[in-house]
Amino acid sequence: MTNRCRNTGLGRPKPFLSRPEALRLRGEIDEQIDRQIQQWYAEVPFASHFEGEAVHREYYARHLAETALRIRLLRVAESKALAEIAKISPEAAQIWANYEREEMLHDELFIKDLEKAGWTRERFLATEPYLTTKLLAGFFSYLLDHEGPLGVVAYSYLVEYVNVKLEPKKIAAMRETIGEREIAGQISHAHTDVNEDHPGEVWDAVHLLIRNADDIDHLKRYLVEHQRILAMYFHEIHDDIVGNGTSQKQTSAVAV
Amino acid sequence: MPYVTLLPERQSFELVPGAPLTDLEFASDETIVEFGCRVGSCGACVVEIVECAASPERGNDDERSFLEELGFAPDRHRLACQTRVQADITIRVPER
Numbered sequence: 464m465t466n467r468c469r470n471t472g473l474g475r476p477k478p479f480l481s482r483p484e485a486l487r488l489r490g491e492i493d494e495q496i497d498r499q500i501q502q503w504y505a506e507v508p509f510a511s512h513f514e515g516e517a518v519h520r521e522y523y524a525r526h527l528a529e530t531a532l533r534i535r536l537l538r539v540a541e542s543k544a545l546a547e548i549a550k551i552s553p554e555a556a557q558i559w560a561n562y563e564r565e566e567m568l569h570d571e572l573f574i575k576d577l578e579k580a581g582w583t584r585e586r587f588l589a590t591e592p593y594l595t596t597k598l599l600a601g602f603f604s605y606l607l608d609h610e611g612p613l614g615v616v617a618y619s620y621l622v623e624y625v626n627v628k629l630e631p632k633k634i635a636a637m638r639e640t641i642g643e644r645e646i647a648g649q650i651s652h653a654h655t656d657v658n659e660d661h662p663g664e665v666w667d668a669v670h671l672l673i674r675n676a677d678d679i680d681h682l683k684r685y686l687v688e689h690q691r692i693l694a695m696y697f698h699e700i701h702d703d704i705v706g707n708g709t710s711q712k713q714t715s716a717v718a719v
Numbered sequence: 720m721p722y723v724t725l726l727p728e729r730q731s732f733e734l735v736p737g738a739p740l741t742d743l744e745f746a747s748d749e750t751i752v753e754f755g756c757r758v759g760s761c762g763a764c765v766v767e768i769v770e771c772a773a774s775p776e777r778g779n780d781d782e783r784s785f786l787e788e789l790g791f792a793p794d795r796h797r798l799a800c801q802t803r804v805q806a807d808i809t810i811r812v813p814e815r
Contacts, residue, residue, distance in 0.1 A: 567756075
């Protein structure tokens with residue numbers, strides 16, 4: 464006989480994977496992401512743009528704005544994720560809470576760089592997020608309602624792994640093309656990811672949320688699905704700013 | 720109540736004893752110190768402690784090594800988000 468409480472995480476079962484097993488899985492996941500990165504560079508427009516010798520300024524500024532908007536939208540869903548994680552694993556919830564504590568206000572770092580790029584805060588606040596960013600936020604809500612928090616945490620593992628791996632090269636190039644002072648916010652953001660070992664921190668939460676072999680398959684699928692949505696965003700911004708605005712015009716035409 | 724004086728303008732802001740320097744964000748409509756993560760890990764809010772009426776609170780080892788990594792002397796600088804004000808203090812935001 465047990466009490467009527469459900470979703471408390473009080474049972475505290477042993478993790479499905481031991482620490483060594485989780486470490487081996489992490490290696491496998493990292494290899495998958497490395498393959499995804501190669502695919503990203505091959506298929507996504509402007510994928511290596513910020514690592515190059517010249518920067519499209521309008522694209523740069525709009526991307527900064529969207530990054531800040533994405534952080535603002537996702538932190539709401541990620542806060543809801545904390546409650547869902549706590550129902551499964553209090554230990555994972557503690558890790559997630561600390562990760563969110565360190566990341567929660569990073570939108571301001573990007574907005575400061577955006578202001579240095581010539582945007583006013585009013586212009587930023589008047590900017591509508593791209594549809595693909597709203598869809599990503601919507602996907603998070605879907606995951607939390609219907610599949611559980613693992614998918615949301617998987618997104619953070621993907622972006623933290625990629626950031627720590629690729630940001631140093633990008634930052635070094637942007638110091639030259641844009642200027643160190645102008646990208647101070649992005650440098651500060653990169654400090655947090657590296658100093659706090661965010662990939663390692665998020666992986667610890669992933670480890671505790673994997674409860675069976677199916678979850679491992681789900682994790683691999685989530686990484687692919689998140690990359691697909693992010694790629695859609697990069698197509699959308701490229702079409703809008705660099706291309707002929709086809710996707711924006713089509714959206715408007717349908718709306719009219 | 721302790722006052723925080725900002726150089727070179729010599730603007731002063733009254734805080735309550737023990738208040739974190741992050742309170743400066745709401746002390747003026749203008750940005751006084753640029754805060755980022757507010758948990759001591761991004762390094763956006765470095766300030767130089769120019770003068771302090773009492774011995775300034777020392778940062779922990781993590782903060783001091785991070786300041787060194789950023790190129791600031793940890794005996795004269797703090798991360799504002801990790802600093803609590805106990806007495807009158809004069810600060811300057813370093814050029815970066």
